[in-house]
Amino acid sequence: MSQPTGPRPRLDARGAVDLSSLARPATPPPGSPGGLPAPGAFVVDVDQATFPSLVQSSTTHPVVVVLWAAWSEVSTAVAADLAALADEDGGRWLLARIDAEANPQIAQAFQAQSVPTVVAVLAGQPLPLFQGAYPRDQVRAVLDQVLAAAEANGITALVTPTGPDAEAPGAEQEPELPPLHQAAYDAIERDDLDAARAAYEQAIAEDPRDALARAGLAQVGLLDRTRDADLQAARTAAAGDPQDVDAQLAVADLDILGGNVEDAFGRLIDVLRTTFGPDRERVRLRLVDLFEVIGGDDPRVVAARRAMASALY
Numbered sequence: 001m002s003q004p005t006g007p008r009p010r011l012d013a014r015g016a017v018d019l020s021s022l023a024r025p026a027t028p029p030p031g032s033p034g035g036l037p038a039p040g041a042f043v044v045d046v047d048q049a050t051f052p053s054l055v056q057s058s059t060t061h062p063v064v065v066v067l068w069a070a071w072s073e074v075s076t077a078v079a080a081d082l083a084a085l086a087d088e089d090g091g092r093w094l095l096a097r098i099d100a101e102a103n104p105q106i107a108q109a110f111q112a113q114s115v116p117t118v119v120a121v122l123a124g125q126p127l128p129l130f131q132g133a134y135p136r137d138q139v140r141a142v143l144d145q146v147l148a149a150a151e152a153n154g155i156t157a158l159v160t161p162t163g164p165d166a167e168a169p170g171a172e173q174e175p176e177l178p179p180l181h182q183a184a185y186d187a188i189e190r191d192d193l194d195a196a197r198a199a200y201e202q203a204i205a206e207d208p209r210d211a212l213a214r215a216g217l218a219q220v221g222l223l224d225r226t227r228d229a230d231l232q233a234a235r236t237a238a239a240g241d242p243q244d245v246d247a248q249l250a251v252a253d254l255d256i257l258g259g260n261v262e263d264a265f266g267r268l269i270d271v272l273r274t275t276f277g278p279d280r281e282r283v284r285l286r287l288v289d290l291f292e293v294i295g296g297d298d299p300r301v302v303a304a305r306r307a308m309a310s311a312l313y
Contacts, residue, residue, distance in 0.1 A: 036068070036079055036097060041161035042086040046096045047103050049188040052219050052293055054096050055259040058121040059298070060157040062093040062150040064129070064143070067100040067107050067117040074133050075116035081136045082118070085143060091159040092147060108231045109258030120146045122155055124261045124300070178203070184216055188223070196220045211296075218292035226253050238267075245271060245279045249286055256290055264290060265304035272311040284312065 039045055046054050046065075054063060066082055068075035079097055086095040100107040100115050110119050110126060118134075120127040127149070129142050150156065177185060184199035197220050203213035231254050237247040248271050255264035268290075271283050287308055291301045 036076060037083065039097070039162065040083055040087055042089075042091050042093070042159050043083045043095045043097065044162060046098050046106075048105060048223055049185070049219075051098075051103075051106055051257065052222070055121060055124050055261075056295060056298070057094065058155070058259070059123050060155065061091075061159050062146055062155055063096055063121040064093055064146065065096045065098060065110070065119045065121060067098050067110065067112045067115055067119075069099065069101050069115045072115045078116040078118065078134060078139075081139055085136075085140060089143070089147075091161065093143070093150070094159045105226055105229070105257065108229075109254060111231070118142075120149075121259050122146070122150055123153060124259045126259050180206070181212065181216065184213075184220070188220065193220050193224045193227075197224075215292050215295065218289050221289060222253055222256060222293055225250075226257055229254055231258075243274070245275060245282065249283070252286065252290065256293060261294055261298075261300050262304075265300065265307070269304065269307045269311050272308065280312075284308070 036045075044050075044054070054065075057063060064082060064086075066075070066079050068079050070076070082095050083097075086093065098106055100112060100117070107117075110117060110128075112119075112131075114131050117131045118129045120129055127146070129146070130139075134142075176182070180199045180203040184196040184203070187193070187195035187199060197217065200213045200217040200220060203210050204217065207213070229250060234247060234250040234254055237244060238251045241247060248267055252264040252268050255261070255267070265287065268283050268287050272280060272287075275283060287304070291305065294301050296302075
């Protein structure tokens with residue numbers, strides 16, 4: 001699939017608030033006083049644990065991400081406008097709300113310097129839309145551009161509604177996760193990556209064919225490696241020394257987290273072609289690990305596997 005194209009709106013920082021402000025009180029949960037409204041049928045709240053799945057979903061339907069903060073009235077107003085427009089469009093795109101202060105790695109991956117920051121994701125590729133206050137009619141025009149770009153790239157599936165009002169009467173409930181998977185998910189939710197890793201490793205020990213556990217373990221590894229990463233510092237180091245394998249691996253991880261999947265794979269395959277011995281094996285293993293994060297059936301993974309084989313042999 002080609003990279004989404006189409007006109008991009010001019011960056012507008014009216015009403016933007018610097019994210020470098022001092023720490024604020026904890027964000028109230030959605031649906032509680034002081035928090036955002038509860039998610040609707042086409043609105044989800046996303047954190048580090050669920051972000052990779054969100055990026056993956058952008059291969060089938062458009063995703064619009066709003067990075068917000070509870071202390072910014074402008075950002076909560078923009079999030080409310082986007083939620084209303086998502087409902088109006090009836091599943092043509094999914095709105096993902098991300099608390100920028102609670103998820104600084106995601107904000108950094110999108111290079112967000114202020115809230116609100118609004119970014120579209122199509123086929124894993126981020127498309128910056130706008131920052132700060134934006135009139136609702138202009139937001140509508142921006143979304144129409146996103147939908148046109150999505151249609152041009154065949155990303156036209158409707159979003160499956162979520163939330164308590166979305167399920168039809170008598171519909172089957174989703175099956176519960178196996179105990180070890182549930183334990184891993186709960187551990188990720190409380191930011192205990194060691195416990196999540198242990199649960200997934202135990203699941204694989206009990207069933208080596210457990211593909212979901214392998215993917216989960218790879219995602220935990222990605223979250224752990226990027227926990228304290230600085231995107232700008234990593235890019236500067238990688239550009240300054242193309243032979244620095246650690247720097248190239250760090251940027252590739254951050255690119256995956258930010259949805260730049262093809263850039264990450266291309267970077268590491270280029271490194272494969274110029275390294276030997278233990279360094280080459282480290283790069284190969286990282287590629288295999290990132291393939292698990294994205295999913296073996298993803299066409300970008302299929303293409304990268306071919307390129308990796310050519311670089312190795």
